[in-house]
Amino acid sequence: MNLSSQLHATALQHANKHAYVFQDEAVTYLELDAAVSQFAGGLEKMGLKKGDHIAMLLENSPYFVVGLYGALRLGATVIPINPVYTADEITYILNNGDVKAVIALDVLTPLLQDIEPLLPSVDHFITCETPQQQEDTQYEKKSSFFGKMKPFTELLSSGEAIFEPPAVEEEETAVILYTSGTTGKPKGAMLTHKNLYRNAKDIADFLNIHEQDWVMAVLPMFHVFSLSVALNAPLMNGGTVIIMPRFSPAAVFETIRKHKATIFAGVPTMYNFLLRYPEGKQEDVQTLRLCISGGSSMPAALLKAFEQKFNVIISEGYGLSEASPVTCFNPLDQPRKPGSIGMNIVNVENKVVDEFGEEVPVGQVGELVVRGPNIMKGYYKMPEETARTIKKGWLYTGDLARMDEDGYFYIVDRKKDMIIVGGYNVYPREVEEVLYGHPSVVEAAVIGIPDMDFGEAVKCFVVVKDASLTEEELMAYCREHLAKYKVPSEIDFLDELPKNTTGKILRRALKQQLLEQ
Structure with missing residues (x-):
């Protein structure tokens, strides 16, 4: 089983249930599954095949969902990229990632046209229409570039609703996530079909995400936190994803009220903005059964103030791109410990070690290391870096942590910080x-x-x-x-x-x- 096949299975079970809503448009699981197959077929007709690398420079939208799952159904490897990256950053990732096709916002067309001569391996540019794109764009249209362009909607309509996907092995690379790191060039973490499927399924089961849940996807989907927790996990168990293009406190409160959202996932900065929003009220969030925080440690003062104002519990977890991402979470059926990232999620093991890789006593600080079915198979084209990061099956996170007597972990800081x-x-x-x-x-x-x-x-x-x-x-x-x-x-x-x-x-x-x- 993988993300694409699980989506198809969910569509058979919950055909007429809403898979996602976006700007008042609701799409059922049956409709989403058909669109994914059509897009996979369109990619195949374009000449793309299993194993090809396809980059996506997209905001949160149906384009991202259909593009991701359609490429995975084809057996291609997806490389999500932040669309606000500079031309140099995008050029590096597209070349280092051996990308053959780019799915991008149409507002990025001038940038992509400028760097196209520097991208020898890219054969196709698939453009996604955005409201902000002006009809009369002021740039010189070069035929060499526009000959490689095709609108997303046109590619989608060229495919068939029935698509026979190729056989995909669970250890084949599904997604490459480029991590910015603290020094040097970005590293591409290779996540397999098994990595992504198992982590999404384990998260969904651990947090009891079910078909009645409405999950807010406001974190950018090109980031692994949103990708796995707010998108893949709900789609595993028949939940509904509320796609928000970007974050604003007013829009978040309005959306929770309108759709009676049950789960919100955010980073501490988002909770800080929500707390400080003067018009935010407790009744705005009364349908939420779970608030999830990750990405960085939440200050205890912020946690306490948010929970007091809105009467909703925030559960912290922990993850990193190289682990697909979640390794720890505060359990829902046991005491939540403020300041803790929680305990091992099912099938994942965390421990704290010294500089020799030996586990340290309870309460002592050391480096957090992780192993499980969610751990990446390595960095793309970087065997030495992979060997430094994965040792004897354990992923060395670079985060300093400690574990208490109950098995709860606490992030102390980044080792390099x-x-x-x-x-x-x-x-x-x-x-x-x-x-x-x-x-x-x-x-x-x-x-x-x-x-x-x-x-x-x-x-x-x-x-x-x-x-x-x-x-x-x-x-x-x-x-x-x-x-x-x-x-x-x-x-x-x-x-x-x-x-x-x-x-x-x-x-x-x-x-x-x-x-x-």
Whole structure:
């Protein structure tokens, strides 16, 4: 079984049930399954075949769902790419990923035309119509590029509703996710059909996602969190996906009310925006039975404030692209522990190890390693990097963690982000938690900076709602709650912190800004 065949099985069982809704358009499982087969047939008529690599530069939309599942039904490998990436970033991934066809928003046509001469392996550009595309686009249309173009809708209509998919082995690569990393070029994590299917199924079963659930997909689907938790998992068990093109607090509250959504998945920054939205009320979210948080650790102060205001529990989990992504989650039938990423999900094993790969005692900090059917088979064309990351079947996450006596895990910080002040370890998250506890702090990020005396020192960046708050006042607050070596030596006040497209705060961007100053 794989994602495509499971979708077909679900369509047979729930033919007339809504698979997704998008901007008031509702599509049944039968209709979605037929569209997926048609699109797979259209790709085949275009000359694409099993094993070919197809990139998708799309926002959340039916194009993404049909494009993903249609390519998988053909047996192709899908490479989702953030559509706001620069021309250089897109060019690198398309070439490194040996992409033969690109499915993209039509607003990206000028960019794709510019880089097309740099893409020797790309034979086809499939364009998806967007409302923002202007009829009279101001750019020179080059015949060499437009000869490779075809509208998504035209390709879809060229296929047949009945398509006989090729045999696909579970260890064949289904998706390659390019992870940005902290240094160097992006790495393509190869996820197999088994990886994606098993993780989606395990998530759906662990969270009891069922046919009565309406799941909000507001996180970008090109990101693995949304891909597996908000899209694939509901489609495994006959749930309905509410596709939202982008995040805004007003739209989220309106959508929950309108569709009586039962599950919301977001990152901490999203919950922060929802909490601070002045018109958000408890009755807006009364149909939610589950809020899921991932992507980065949620500050305890934010968790408490959100739950008090909206009377809904947030359950934190943990995952990474290389693990398809989920490895841990707070169980629904046992006590939820604030600050914890939860326990092993079914079929997945986590442990905390020292620098020699030996498991450390309960309560001690070490590197989190993971194994299970969800672990990638490696980085595309990077065997050395793969060997450094996967050792004896265990995926080394690069995250520092600890486990308590009940088997709950806690992320302490990124291994590379740890700050060493005079020989003492300082975990940025620990300092950030204290900062978030101050009533005026809205957002906080902590990094290490060089220090002549102690090797490194703690530097903080904060966004506050009280403009009169001074650096010394905030430092005094930190001194009340932190050991002396953990107290920041510098605090910068910013209007906003740099974030990626999922809303995760980017410490590395702050470090880069300092280097460039």
